[in-house]
Amino acid sequence: MNTPLISTELAQSCTAARMIAVIQDSPLERQSALHQHARGQLLGARRGLLSVAVADHHWVVPATHAVWIPPNVLHGLRSHGPFHGWSVYVAAPACAGLSGHPCIIATSQLLRAAVDRAATWGEHALDPRQERIAQLILDEICASPAEPFGLPLPRDSRLRGITQALVDDLADNRSLAQWAQWGGLSSRTLARRFVSETGFTFSQWRQRARLLRALELLAATVPVTTIALELGYENVSAFIAMFRRAFGVTPGRYFVVEV
Numbered sequence: 001m002n003t004p005l006i007s008t009e010l011a012q013s014c015t016a017a018r019m020i021a022v023i024q025d026s027p028l029e030r031q032s033a034l035h036q037h038a039r040g041q042l043l044g045a046r047r048g049l050l051s052v053a054v055a056d057h058h059w060v061v062p063a064t065h066a067v068w069i070p071p072n073v074l075h076g077l078r079s080h081g082p083f084h085g086w087s088v089y090v091a092a093p094a095c096a097g098l099s100g101h102p103c104i105i106a107t108s109q110l111l112r113a114a115v116d117r118a119a120t121w122g123e124h125a126l127d128p129r130q131e132r133i134a135q136l137i138l139d140e141i142c143a144s145p146a147e148p149f150g151l152p153l154p155r156d157s158r159l160r161g162i163t164q165a166l167v168d169d170l171a172d173n174r175s176l177a178q179w180a181q182w183g184g185l186s187s188r189t190l191a192r193r194f195v196s197e198t199g200f201t202f203s204q205w206r207q208r209a210r211l212l213r214a215l216e217l218l219a220a221t222v223p224v225t226t227i228a229l230e231l232g233y234e235n236v237s238a239f240i241a242m243f244r245r246a247f248g249v250t251p252g253r254y255f256v257v258e259v
Contacts, residue, residue, distance in 0.1 A: 002030050005087050010123060011037035017125050018091040019134040021118035030083035034076040040095040041069045042141060043077065044107055047084040047220070049167060049213065051153065052077050054102040058153030060167055060209060062216035065149050066107045068141060070100050080167055086115055088137060098138065103146035111140040149215075151208055154197035158183045159190070163205070170210050171232035176202045211246055214239075215254070224251045 004011065005022040020039075023046070024030075034053060043052070044066030052059050052067050054075045061067055069075050071092045079085065090098070114137045121130055153163055162183045166172060174182070179202070180190040194202045210231045217227045228239035243251045 002026075002028075002032060002083075004032075006089060006123070008037075011039055011089060014038055014091045014093060016091070017121075017123060018094045019118060019126065019137065020089045020123055021086070021115050021121070021137075022089075023086045023116070023119040024083060026083045028083065029081060030077065030079040030085065032077045034074050036072050036074045037089075038071050038092050040071045040090040040092065040098060041075075042066050042088040042090070042137075043069070043085065045079070045083075045085045047216075048082065049080045049216065050077060050085065051080065051164075051167070053153075057102060057150065058155075059104060059150035060153070060212060061104060061150070062212045062219075064106065064215050064219045065104050065147065068099060068103050068105060070098070070102065071095055073102055075102070086119065088115055088118065090138070094134075094138060097142055099146070104148075104150045105141065105144035106147055106149075108140060108144070111137065111144070114140065149212060151205070151212060152198040152200070154194065156193055156197060158185050159193055159197060162190075163209075166206055167209055170206075170213055171230060173232050207242065207246075211243070214243060214251065218251055218254060227251065 005024060006020055010016055010020060025046070044050070044061065045063045047063055050061045052061055052075065054067060054069055055073055059067065114133055117133055118130070118137065126134055154160055162179050176190060177187045180187040183190065191202060194200065194205060198205055200208065213231060214227050217230070224240065225236045228236040231239065233239040240250055243254075247254055
């Protein structure tokens with residue numbers, strides 16, 4: 001386990017600064033056991049992927065998105081590789097206008113810039129200028145609709161091992177039968193339980209994981225050909241076709257259209 005990003009006392013406090021933002025870059029993987037606190041929390045990665053367990057949901061989240069966790073909701077986190085992440089802790093009274101349910105939101109450039117500024121404040125009470133920026137962050141969270149980019153993770157430990165291995169190496173093209181053998185269960189059991197626990201078939205889940213990783217790499221301006229190879233596609237045309245089927249535009253046009 002890792003040291004908390006803020007102290008337990010601050011995480012539980014509703015009387016300290018109504019917003020505390022933290023950015024951390026670590027060469028080590030970060031893991032936090034399931035826990036809860038009185039403050040709401042918006043968390044995301046600056047680079048890489050995060051596995052986030054929230055209430056009854058398990059998601060893999062790319063750096064283009066963040067997870068909103070309302071106050072007193074059980075949650076835990078694991079980074080895939082070195083941790084480059086950020087969190088905004090919101091006092092419970094200031095969460096009144098925000099969603100009461102955990103959700104994933106897209107992070108705008110404005111939101112990310114405001115979080116970067118807030119992370120320089122420390123833990124003291126906010127002055128009027130800081131209060132305006134804090135309100136801007138709350139407004140951005142509130143204005144960002146929940147998005148279906150979460151990747152549900154299964155509860156079964158054998159399936160969980162398979163999904164973690166897949167996320168760690170999305171270029172691995174082993175078949176369902178090969179993964180079933182690796183995980184110590186039959187192909188039929190793997191196929192059936194994957195659908196019952198995630199809502200996706202095995203192939204749909206892997207494609208969704210690749211799409212999430214592709215969005216992150218595109219946001220970092222990685223060339224499309226490099227992304228295709230990193231995700232296990234034999235040629236860039238196959239990757240572009242898959243991306244267009246999912247999003248209706250080519251990878252090169254995705255963020256242009258979104259803006």
